[in-house]
Amino acid sequence: xxxxxxxxxxxxxxxxxxxxxxxxxxxxxxxxxxxxxxxxxxxxxxxxxxxxxxxxxxxxxxxxxxxxxxxxxxxxxxxxxxxxxxxxxxxxxxxxxxxxxxxxxxxxxxxxxxxxxxxxxxxxxxxxxxxxxxxxxxxxxxxxxxxxxxxxxxxxxxxxxxxxxxxxxxxxxxxxxxxxxxxxxxxxxxxxxxxxxxxxxxxxxxxxxxxxxxxxxxxxxxxxxxxxxxxxxxxxxxxxxxxxxxxxxxxxxxxxxxxxxxxxxxxxxxxxxxxxxxxxxxxxxxxxxxxxxxxxxxxxxxxxxx
Amino acid sequence: xxxxxxxxxxxxxxxxxxxxxxxxxxxxxxxxxxxxxxxxxxxxxxxxxxxxxxxxxxxxxxxxxxxxxxxxxxxxxxxxxxxxxxxxxxxxxxxxxxxxxxxxxxxxxxxxxxxxxxxxxxxxxxxxxxxxxxxxxxxxxxxxxxxxxxxxxxxxxxxxxxxxxxxxxxxxxxxxxxxxxxxxxxxxxxxxxxxxxxxxxxxxxxxxxxxxxxxxxxxxxxxxxxxxxxxxxxxxxxxxxxxxxxxxxxxxxxx
Numbered sequence: 001x002x003x004x005x006x007x008x009x010x011x012x013x014x015x016x017x018x019x020x021x022x023x024x025x026x027x028x029x030x031x032x033x034x035x036x037x038x039x040x041x042x043x044x045x046x047x048x049x050x051x052x053x054x055x056x057x058x059x060x061x062x063x064x065x066x067x068x069x070x071x072x073x074x075x076x077x078x079x080x081x082x083x084x085x086x087x088x089x090x091x092x093x094x095x096x097x098x099x100x101x102x103x104x105x106x107x108x109x110x111x112x113x114x115x116x117x118x119x120x121x122x123x124x125x126x127x128x129x130x131x132x133x134x135x136x137x138x139x140x141x142x143x144x145x146x147x148x149x150x151x152x153x154x155x156x157x158x159x160x161x162x163x164x165x166x167x168x169x170x171x172x173x174x175x176x177x178x179x180x181x182x183x184x185x186x187x188x189x190x191x192x193x194x195x196x197x198x199x200x201x202x203x204x205x206x207x208x209x210x211x212x213x214x215x216x217x218x219x220x221x222x223x224x225x226x227x228x229x230x231x232x233x234x235x236x237x238x239x240x241x242x243x244x245x246x247x248x249x250x251x252x253x254x255x256x257x258x259x260x261x262x263x264x265x266x267x268x269x270x271x272x273x274x275x276x277x278x279x280x281x282x283x284x285x286x287x288x289x290x291x292x293x294x295x296x297x298x299x300x301x302x303x304x305x306x
Numbered sequence: 307x308x309x310x311x312x313x314x315x316x317x318x319x320x321x322x323x324x325x326x327x328x329x330x331x332x333x334x335x336x337x338x339x340x341x342x343x344x345x346x347x348x349x350x351x352x353x354x355x356x357x358x359x360x361x362x363x364x365x366x367x368x369x370x371x372x373x374x375x376x377x378x379x380x381x382x383x384x385x386x387x388x389x390x391x392x393x394x395x396x397x398x399x400x401x402x403x404x405x406x407x408x409x410x411x412x413x414x415x416x417x418x419x420x421x422x423x424x425x426x427x428x429x430x431x432x433x434x435x436x437x438x439x440x441x442x443x444x445x446x447x448x449x450x451x452x453x454x455x456x457x458x459x460x461x462x463x464x465x466x467x468x469x470x471x472x473x474x475x476x477x478x479x480x481x482x483x484x485x486x487x488x489x490x491x492x493x494x495x496x497x498x499x500x501x502x503x504x505x506x507x508x509x510x511x512x513x514x515x516x517x518x519x520x521x522x523x524x525x526x527x528x529x530x531x532x533x534x535x536x537x538x539x540x541x542x543x544x545x546x547x548x549x550x551x552x553x554x555x556x557x558x559x560x561x
Contacts, residue, residue, distance in 0.1 A: 002346040004487065006522040007529055011346050011487035059540045067555070068550025097407040108383050108394050116391075229541050236537030240529045244540055245343075245521075251544070253550040259558070292391040300453030301394065 007243035029261020036195030054194030055235035071216030075257020079169035089180035090227035093187020126281030133274035196224035330510035353480035375406030376492030402436035405490035420504035
């Protein structure tokens with residue numbers, strides 16, 4: 001059954017879209033990621049114009065993040081103050097990102113930028129995660145004692161900066177400048193790549209801001225809601241590229257998929273899960289990298305007129 | 307120079323076809339194409355008859371049918387390798403190219419249609435594309451035009467349907483043109499040409515309307531005329547869906 005998408009102006013099989021939503025839902029249930037990094041390239045593959053794919057993914061992530069944050073709020077694992085600071089940076093970054101996106105769209109280079117961002121960030125995050133989890137798996141197999149954790153005392157330049165604020169839920173007393181910068185950076189990526197940025201935000205919060213792991217995911221999701229929400233609005237107003245029927249079908253698939261994903265995830269070990277996620281991230285990265293590196297079959301491309 | 311020759315030909319030409327007095331009576335299977343939620347392309351049946359007062363002449367009659375979608379500006383990017391990766395290196399903007407163009411005929415176009423007639427009525431696919439200004443942007447404008455035709459032909463947006471018009475007893479003709487699903491909205495011009503010895507002896511123009519209707523129309527209009535409202539609607543749906551999903555999970559897990 002074909003569904004005509006009024007904004008993308010293409011007709012796509014509804015079950016294919018539902019399946020993409022479902023697969024991404026399973027993964028987000030298994031790994032606790034928003035899945036934006038996967039859904040946007042998958043939408044490219046089925047022929048949705050990149051601009052529409054990016055804007056609509058952002059809208060879809062709003063829904064999945066809200067559903068997850070509500071669960072975290074009940075468990076009190078959201079640092080609302082830290083979230084608000086990250087958010088301030090995120091909104092600025094998102095606005096900057098939309099401006100960059102539109103500028104490059106007028107130059108006809110937006111596909112290149114989006115693909116390059118994907119290759120660089122997916123490659124880095126996937127590679128780090130694979131190495132880290134393989135190491136953890138080997139450590140568990142040799143049954144030796146876990147390596148001693150580095151003391152939290154290694155406090156670097158972050159603690160010298162001014163404008164210090166106490167973040168009670170995270171148990172931190174640090175300057176607001178690093179969280180705002182992290183937020184801005186993720187906001188820019190969100191607007192350009194159509195992702196929530198959790199895969200950048202989570203490592204940044206753990207390794208740069210030294211936040212306790214239990215509040216990281218909830219807080220990251222909390223600010224992702226607002227950044228992707230703002231991104232959706234910005235794309236809707238400046239480009240008219242949010243496709244509602246597309247978002248609704250992806251959402252339905254995603255919600256159902258997340259159910260299965262959660263129960264699959266519960267049966268697997270954390271290291272195995274992370275290796276799988278890393279391999280998946282690297283596979284998407286590899287496919288996009290090949291597109292950039294291999295000579296294309298068609299040297300010409302028709303772009304939207306501006 | 308070529309234009310001038312063409313002009314001279316036109317001045318001479320009318321004398322011959324005027325004698326034939328053949329008129330086209332045309333029918334379309336539909337005069338509007340409605341893009342609905344389950345729209346997946348459409349078949350357009352074009353048929354008609356030649357009405358004439360005088361007996362049929364000996365020179366064989368040929369028929370060409372064209373359907374052209376709204377003309378829009380087009381950006382064509384040429385990829386080249388820069389620092390090891392393939393990027394859009396050069397861009398050419400064509401001021402007007404039809405978003406859809408199909409040309410169906412009774413015979414091979416180069417046999418039944420003269421250059422001059424093509425030039426005047428812009429019948430073949432390359433002639434239907436306006437190339438004004440392309441030469442100022444690149445040294446090889448023709449490569450870009452060729453690429454545009456190649457890419458759009460592969461997607462079914464440009465169709466060269468030679469020998470697909472059936473003509474019975476020099477009078478009745480019919481053809482079928484398949485419209486793809488990703489159509490640009492607007493007025494589509496259908497033209498029918500009668501030709502003898504490569505010259506156009508009669509021409510009939512009509513239009514069909516391609517429009518999104520119902521929900522598709524409503525969403526598209528809202529997105530473009532009230533973008534802020536549309537954006538909030540998108541967010542509202544996302545928030546509601548997220549909240550409902552969370553509530554449903556809770557019920558399923560506890561129950």
